[in-house]
Amino acid sequence: MIPADRDRTVDALRAVAILGVVLGHWLVSALVSDPAQPAAWHGASPLAGHPALIPFTWVLETLGLFFFAGGFSAARGLRRRAARPWLTSRLTRLIHPILVLAAVWLPALGLLRAVSAPASTRHAVWSLVAHPMWFLIVYAVLLALTPLLRTAVLRCGLWTAVVPVALVAASDVVRHLGVDSALLLPAAPIGWAAPYILGICLSEGLLTHRHGRVLAVGGLVTGAVLVVVAGYPASAVGVPGDGWSNLDPPSLFALALAAAQLGLFLLLRPRLAAVLHRPGLWRPVIVLNLAAMTLFCWHQTALLLVTFASLPAGPLPGLLDEPAGTWPLHRLLWLPVFALVLAGLCAIFQPRPSPLRRSLPAACDTSPAPAGQDAAGRGEGFPAVAGMAQRDSLPTPPP
Numbered sequence: 001m002i003p004a005d006r007d008r009t010v011d012a013l014r015a016v017a018i019l020g021v022v023l024g025h026w027l028v029s030a031l032v033s034d035p036a037q038p039a040a041w042h043g044a045s046p047l048a049g050h051p052a053l054i055p056f057t058w059v060l061e062t063l064g065l066f067f068f069a070g071g072f073s074a075a076r077g078l079r080r081r082a083a084r085p086w087l088t089s090r091l092t093r094l095i096h097p098i099l100v101l102a103a104v105w106l107p108a109l110g111l112l113r114a115v116s117a118p119a120s121t122r123h124a125v126w127s128l129v130a131h132p133m134w135f136l137i138v139y140a141v142l143l144a145l146t147p148l149l150r151t152a153v154l155r156c157g158l159w160t161a162v163v164p165v166a167l168v169a170a171s172d173v174v175r176h177l178g179v180d181s182a183l184l185l186p187a188a189p190i191g192w193a194a195p196y197i198l199g200i201c202l203s204e205g206l207l208t209h210r211h212g213r214v215l216a217v218g219g220l221v222t223g224a225v226l227v228v229v230a231g232y233p234a235s236a237v238g239v240p241g242d243g244w245s246n247l248d249p250p251s252l253f254a255l256a257l258a259a260a261q262l263g264l265f266l267l268l269r270p271r272l273a274a275v276l277h278r279p280g281l282w283r284p285v286i287v288l289n290l291a292a293m294t295l296f297c298w299h300q301t302a303l304l305l306v307t308f309a310s311l312p313a314g315p316l317p318g319l320l321d322e323p324a325g326t327w328p329l330h331r332l333l334w335l336p337v338f339a340l341v342l343a344g345l346c347a348i349f350q351p352r353p354s355p356l357r358r359s360l361p362a363a364c365d366t367s368p369a370p371a372g373q374d375a376a377g378r379g380e381g382f383p384a385v386a387g388m389a390q391r392d393s394l395p396t397p398p399p
Contacts, residue, residue, distance in 0.1 A: 007072070008276040008285070009269050010202075014069045015288035020062035022299045025132075026338050027060070027331060028237060029300065030323040031124055031307055033315050040118040043127060046323035046331070047239045053328060054235045061236035063135075063247070064195040064258025065265070070139060071199025074146045075153075083147045090143050093293075094136060100349060101297045105129050128300045134188075141189040142196050149193070153200045158207065164193040165255060172251050175244055191250030195258045209266055216263025223256035294346045302342035306334065 028047060034040040047053055078086055112122050142149075152160045171187040201207040226232040232253045238245030246253045265272075276282050288295070307319055315321045318330030 008282065009265075009272045010069050010072050011289050012272055012276055012285050013065055013265055014292065015285045017062040017065040017069065018288055018292050018295055020060045020065075022295060022342075023335070024057070024060035024062075024237070025300060026303055026335060027056075027328070029128060029303060030327070030331075031128075031320055032322055033320040034120075037118065038315070039121060041121040041124045041320070043124045044323050045238075045240055046328050047235055047237070048241055049324045050328060054239075057236040058257060061247070061254075061257065062261070063192070063250075064254070065261055067139075067142070067192045068195040068199040068202075068258070068262055070142070071146075071149075071196035072203045073199075074143060074196075075150050075200040075203035078146055078150060087143060087146075091140060094140060094143075096351075097293050097297050097349075098133065098136065101129070101301075105301075125304060128304060132296070132300065138189045138192055142193060145189075145193075146200075149197055150200050150204075153197060153204060153206065158198075158201055158211075161194045161197040161201070164190045164197070165252070167191075168194070168250065168252055168255060171249060175251075187249035191255060194255050195262065198262060207266070209269060212263045212266030212269075214263065215259045216267060219256045219258070219260030219263055223253055223260065226251075226253045226256060291346050291350060294350050295342065298345040298349060299338075299342055302338050302345055305341050306337050 028045050030044040030046055031041050032044045034042070047057070074090075077090075080086075081089075109122060109126060112125065149160070168187065168191045171191070198207055227234045232251060233239065233242040233244070233246055235242065235246065236254065236257055237247055246257075276285065310316050310319050318327060318332075318334050321327065323331075
């Protein structure tokens, strides 16, 4: 049974975000084999040769949604526990999956070196596996700052989010001037603090449906002005040749996109809350929430395993060939294969005993909790669902 105060819409938002991150990475992570030396790989992006694909990045870049859901869940969890044990528990659950990933990939990279794989290939593989991990550092910083951020929200309300936006604006000015400044180092946690703070505001009842139109329209207009007038890159993710990326560190365009997405979520939230009581929609939401961290850690490994398995056949369309021409269509055909391999990796690396197996029946029960029961007693197995989803939202890295 589901507690009456559970916000299913945030779970659904997180599920959409994890799908966006996984699909986004799979669609823009091109590995190219050198025709003169097939064992030598390098990374490339189909966005460089297919500018018509750029609008898809506005949909698939969902990092702001994850930080928003993270702020919401962190604020709720902090209300129920003291700050120090709460933070220790969060960071412990964050570190363990990373150690498992490292235990697999560090020997694998050593094996590539032992068989004399070219340096470019080792670098490309390492980048795909390790680059997304930077995100967890940002998330850990925001977790540690949650008590201070929540206090600021309770005192200043929505205006708290203006501070990181102003600092990101200063960071953008520095980048446009081409000045190498220490200001850019903390720009990532500062920038993503804005949607994180808005998530805290939602948890505290300060962000409502009526703010959705302001965020949606404001985000769209601001993003358009930044691209057309201020010369920001139109892609939500980095594109070779653009000079700089809207995600490295997050720019005002990245925050405008997040605002537009969150505004749309707030506008659709009442309808979403109604339809999520249908078991057919609620079950996949819970599955994706429970497996979020595993999906995040291993989705690029799935892509690499399929790529390695394809080596005897040579550069197949959509794998190890240049991301030009019809490459995007061919890559779409590989997505079910990547998904199947990722499902197998999740079956192997999902923590045991699996919270999914113990919690799914209770989580999909749409009947309300009996009056008088506390959160720990509202249906057998529910605490495990809350632990991964509502209390432990784990976002994922940008493409």
